[in-house]
Amino acid sequence: MILQFDLFAPYSDRLVHGITTRQFGSFNGSEIGYGDQLKKLEEATGLRPAFPIQIHSDSILKIVDSPKVRPEADAFVTQSKNVPIGVKSADCQGILFFDPVRNAIAATHSGWRGSAQNIIGKTVERMKSEFGTDPNDLVVGIGPSIGPCCLEFTDPEKELPAHLHPYVKGRNLDFWSLSLDQLKGAGVKNIEIKAVCTKCNPDRFYSHRNKDTGRMALFIGLK
Numbered sequence: 001m002i003l004q005f006d007l008f009a010p011y012s013d014r015l016v017h018g019i020t021t022r023q024f025g026s027f028n029g030s031e032i033g034y035g036d037q038l039k040k041l042e043e044a045t046g047l048r049p050a051f052p053i054q055i056h057s058d059s060i061l062k063i064v065d066s067p068k069v070r071p072e073a074d075a076f077v078t079q080s081k082n083v084p085i086g087v088k089s090a091d092c093q094g095i096l097f098f099d100p101v102r103n104a105i106a107a108t109h110s111g112w113r114g115s116a117q118n119i120i121g122k123t124v125e126r127m128k129s130e131f132g133t134d135p136n137d138l139v140v141g142i143g144p145s146i147g148p149c150c151l152e153f154t155d156p157e158k159e160l161p162a163h164l165h166p167y168v169k170g171r172n173l174d175f176w177s178l179s180l181d182q183l184k185g186a187g188v189k190n191i192e193i194k195a196v197c198t199k200c201n202p203d204r205f206y207s208h209r210n211k212d213t214g215r216m217a218l219f220i221g222l223k
């Protein structure tokens with residue numbers, strides 16, 4: 001099964017996107033490890049997205065063609081048609097960006113480490129500098145991730161940087177509010193968040209904190 005963002009529906013003439021679920025199967029390990037999944041995705045959607053090797057950084061790469069070798073990064077941005085891009089997540093967030101005016105896209109992976117570095121805000125900045133994107137035009141979808149119910153730390157005040165402390169409630173981090181605020185702080189207004197916890201919904205999603213090794217894929221491509 002593949003989920004979609006409602007906010008992207010009006011653009012289906014020029015945009016393909018989706019979020020795979022547990023029912024679709026796992027994207028994990030190396031390219032070789034999920035080659036069959038890529039094939040299955042291609043059969044289902046006509047797309048074979050490029051995925052970076054995710055390193056919990058704030059590294060954002062602009063790509064023009066599908067890379068032959070997967071680069072280390074946590075986001076791709078592109079204006080190229082037929083160069084679909086994607087990220088993988090379990091408890092982390094996958095965030096898809098579409099600028100319908102400049103016809104540009106981005107796919108970003110953000111765990112709490114990426115959030116601490118505001119890779120979400122930096123993705124918006126990069127789209128501005130690369131494509132002339134106005135954040136007012138952006139349409140952004142945040143995929144399912146671990147919720148405020150379950151993102152618990154042993155000692156959040158020590159483990160998390162000070163600028164995340166306002167999002168700590170008890171020993172839990174409200175990852176959803178944090179990402180929404182980072183997007184709003186970057187000037188984005190059109191946001192859809194799949195506010196469904198991956199750990200609480202093992203029937204549909206993989207969760208690192210449920211000791212799953214599986215990953216969901218979020219992908220987006222310009223036709």
Ligand SMILES: [Zn+2]
Pocket residue numbers: 146147148149150197198199200
């Ligand atoms: Zn939960």
